[in-house]
Amino acid sequence: MRTKPKNKITSRDGAEHALARICELDRMFAALLLTEAQDIAKVREQHAEYRQRLGVQGMQEEKALLVRELEAWAKEARGEWPQKSITTPWGRLGFRVKNKSVELFKSVAKKTEQALFNLQSYLSDYVRHVPVIDKEKILAADREGRLDHGLLNSCGLRIADGEEFWLETTASEDLKAATERLKNA
Numbered sequence: 001m002r003t004k005p006k007n008k009i010t011s012r013d014g015a016e017h018a019l020a021r022i023c024e025l026d027r028m029f030a031a032l033l034l035t036e037a038q039d040i041a042k043v044r045e046q047h048a049e050y051r052q053r054l055g056v057q058g059m060q061e062e063k064a065l066l067v068r069e070l071e072a073w074a075k076e077a078r079g080e081w082p083q084k085s086i087t088t089p090w091g092r093l094g095f096r097v098k099n100k101s102v103e104l105f106k107s108v109a110k111k112t113e114q115a116l117f118n119l120q121s122y123l124s125d126y127v128r129h130v131p132v133i134d135k136e137k138i139l140a141a142d143r144e145g146r147l148d149h150g151l152l153n154s155c156g157l158r159i160a161d162g163e164e165f166w167l168e169t170t171a172s173e174d175l176k177a178a179t180e181r182l183k184n185a
Contacts, residue, residue: 019167026171033178040185133157 009015051057074093085094109115120127141147142159152158169175 019169022167023169023171026169026175030171030174030178033175033182037178037181037185040182044185 009018070093074095078095081094083094084096085092104110104112104115109118116127138147138152138157139159142149147159149159
């Protein structure tokens with residue numbers, strides 16, 4: 001819900017009352033977030049214990065081993081199949097053509113950066129050159145007084161500065177900590 005300010009604050013006393021209410025709201029919000037983070041942490045802990053009791057990690061490892069064993073068997077027995085897949089009462093398995101992709105050829109280039117360097121040297125047509133505005137460089141030129149503002153403006157950009165309103169309540173740190181705990185819960 002968006003409401004327009006009514007400009008009821010006409011004195012420092014009014015400003016202090018408004019800031020006190022904002023602080024009170026921040027404290028209530030922080031308390032809510034902390035409670036929520038604690039509840040989420042408890043539920044995650046319960047589920048972790050439940051997964052451990054069930055032996056989920058062992059199940060996942062067993063499944064991965066069975067998948068590898070099935071794949072090895074399928075590669076050997078593939079010639080005996082009437083089609084590219086077989087159907088059983090428990091599911092289907094088979095081979096299908098996968099989409100082409102570009103992969104790292106590790107015997108030549110161990111890392112992507114190395115492959116990129118080689119590609120730039122031998123097949124530069126296949127390297128993207130993505131232009132981006134270098135804002136840091138523009139601001140540095142402005143600080144040094146060597147920026148042509150008129151030319152920059154004609155490019156559709158300008159250097160913006162000025163003041164912005166801010167406020168910080170005494171509950172701000174509590175709110176920040178609560179938000180962080182909720183993210184990490």
